[in-house]
Amino acid sequence: MSFKIAIIGAGSVGFTKKLFTDILCVPEFKGIEFALTDVSEHNLQMIKAILDRIVEANKLPTKVTATTDRRKALEGARYVISCVRVGGLEAYADDIRIPLKYGIDQCVGDTICAGGILYGQRNIPVILDFCKDIREVAETDAKFLNYANPMAMNTWAAIEYGKVDTVGLCHGVQHGAEQIAEVLGAKSPWELDYVCSGINHQTWFIELRLNGREIGKDELVAAFEAHPVYSRQEKLRIDVLKRFGVYSTESNGHLSEYLPWYRKRPDEITRWIDMSDWIHGETGGYLRYSTETRNWFETEYPQFLEAAAKPIDPSKRSNEHASHILEALETNRVYRGHFNVKNDGVITNLPQDAIVESPGFVDRFGINMAAGITLPEACAATCMSSINVQRMSVHAAISGDIDLLKLAVLHDPLVGAVSTPEEVWQMVDEMVVAEAAWLPQYAHAVPAAKERLSKSSVKTREWAGAARRSVRSIEELRAEKAALKQAG
Template sequence: MSFKIAIIGAGSVGFTKKLFTDILCVPEFQDIEFALTDLSDHNLQMIKAILDRIVEANRLPTRVTATTDRRKALEGARYVISCVRVGGLEAYADDIRIPLKYGIDQCVGDTICAGGILYGQRNIPVILDFCKDIREFAEPGAKFLNYANPMAMNTWAAIEYGKVDTVGLCHGVQHGAEQIAEVLGAKSHSELDYICSGINHQTWFIDLRLNGRRIGKDELVAAFEAHPVYSQQEKLRIDVLKRFGVYSTESNGHLSEYLPWYRKRPDEITRWIDMSDWIHGETGGYLRYSTETRNWFETEFPQFLEAASKPIDPAKRSNEHASHILEALETNRVYRGHFNVKNNGVITNLPQDAIIESPGFVDRFGINMTSGITLPEACAATCISSINVQRMSVHAAISGDIDLLKLAVLHDPLVGAVSTPEEVWQMVDEMVVAQARWLPQYADAIPAAKERLTKSKVRTREWAGAARRDVRSIEELRAEKAALKQAV
């Protein structure tokens, strides 16, 4: 087979390498072209050097090109994969820093909550540009695989306004299933069967079978509470499991910021989180991790290049959906996964226009969703709160309506639990002004926002958050990795 895959935001080096090697684990895919594109030529050249080394080491006919000209990369592409972060770490830092001034403590801030909503405002105009270019330059009927957050908002915009065949992809379901299999004592992940459904980052394991035997709430709670690690790292998820009756896919830190109950008071936050790793609830944890990862890659690039000389091992193919979807579409080897698509009746008790994440099967005829799923009422209620925020956020991003944007932020569950309307109005003005260069749709609203900020009487505070850690230096990271290696 010979076709072209374009990767937008390919400078996301580690993730691009994973997608690349996964796809090349499919024997039929070795004679294809990868077209990498990114705003940063520096990042492009680093990832191209790594992928070229992989091709050379494995003696493959695979072609790798790299260009900052997105349209050139898209020419004739059958598949387009997006893993962009519009505004980079600079804008992301504001997504965390500014809400903290108003008492909103986020762990990740890239899905909903104040940070995720502003992230969507930056992404959606760019996503629509991608879609326009895909329609004009890619192969007719090209499929757009979106890995970028905020997943639901980006996918919603691409489908409803971009008019491109789009699916959103995430690995939260797989990671949650791995945890469940482990606590239940499964010998391999294949022993666990499940139906997991909801919306991205709020999907719920509504049916679990271990070797065909149904697993109930009480057994699952007992298994998690008995686990020496997860009982400490996933305290909040276990509490939600006890109250809702089903386990959520998303990490302790992620889930904590989608709900209005666990991060609304600083003295309560530390009760529910774990500081052994950023993902368990650390204030601004993913921002710190992303910053350290970027710095580490820049410094240790020769090591990454050397590692690329190793043979591709199909046994180490990851459970990221992209390679498996492409394999099913091109070879008709059926793949079952969990995909982000427009609801359209798939989940009976969620809005029809929402972007849901639910099971489906892929073959040569496309992605075929399993319809007629009904969520437990508490799960549906929680999802609907987020969907309403997502819908308003998408419409605000499309229209440039700053008042609608403020209403979207006001209705966010955690923001609403922490902040007053006056605080939300000022916070959004501050965020829009700080990120103006990435928000072209709000250009006409920026001057008035600046003027309001000069007159505002809402008090703020400089606050690092309830559980903040400093970014570690390269030397500290090296020492930590060496200590871990020695311990093993």
């Protein structure tokens, strides 16, 4: 087969390498073209060198190009994959730092909450630029595969306003299923059959069967509480399972910031999280992890380049959806996964315009969703709170309406549990001013926001958060890696 895949944000080096090797595990795809594009020439050249090394080591006819000219990369592409982080770690640091001044402690801050909403404001104008280019220079009816967060907002904007055939992809469902299979003692995750449905990062395992046997709430709670690791790392997630009756896909730290109950007071935060890894609830955990990963990669790049000169092993193909979707569309080998799409009847008790994450099947006719799923009422209610915030956030990003943006942040469950309206209004002003370089739609509102900030009497505090860790040095990371290797 011969077709072109464009990857936007290809400077996300580790993830791009994973997608690339996954796709080349499909035998029919050896002769396709990958066009890499990113705003960073430095990162582009690093990832291109790695992918070229893979192609050379495996004696493949695969073509790899790299350019900062996005339209050139998109020309003639049949598939476009986005894994961008608009504003990079600089803007992301403000997504965490500024809300902390108002008492809002986030673990990740990339989906909703104050950080996720502002992240969406930075992303959506760029997403619409991507869509314009796709419509104008990519293959007719090219498919846009969005991996970038905030998943629901980005996908919503691309479908509703970008008018491009878009699907949002995430690996939360797969990771949650692996956990469940492990605690139930399955020999392989394939023994677990499940229906998982909801919205991205708030998807719920509403049906579970292990080797055909139905698994109920009590058995699942007992299995998690008996597990020596997850019983400690997933305390909040287990508590939600006990109260809702179903398990959530999202990690302890992620889930904690989508709900109004667990992160609104410092003592409550430390009660429900675990500090063994960033993903279990650490303040600004993903920011720290991302910073360390970037620094590590920059320093250890020669080793990454050397490791690329190995044969591709199809048995190590990951469970990221992209390669499996492309394989199903191009070869008609059917693939079942969980995809982010416009609702349109997929989930009966969520709004039809919402972006939902739910089961679907892919073949040469496209992505075909299983329709008519009804969520348990508590799950639907929790999803609804986020959907209302997402809808307002998308509309604010499109219109550049700072008052609507403030209302979106005000209605966020965790923000509303922590902050007063006056605090929210000032916090949004502060974030828009700090991130103005990536918020062109709010340029008209920045002068007035600065004026309000100069006269504000709302008190803030310099607070690192309830459970903050410092970014580790390369030397510390090396020592930790060596210790783990010796212990293992």
